[in-house]
Amino acid sequence: MISSARHASTQHKTTQHNTKQHKT
DSSP: OHHHHHHHHHHHHHHHHHHHHHHO
């Protein structure tokens, strides 16, 4: 369960970075 939460956090960070790059 902890691993899943950690993975979700990483995925969210990647999504945010991707969105920033796309906006640029």
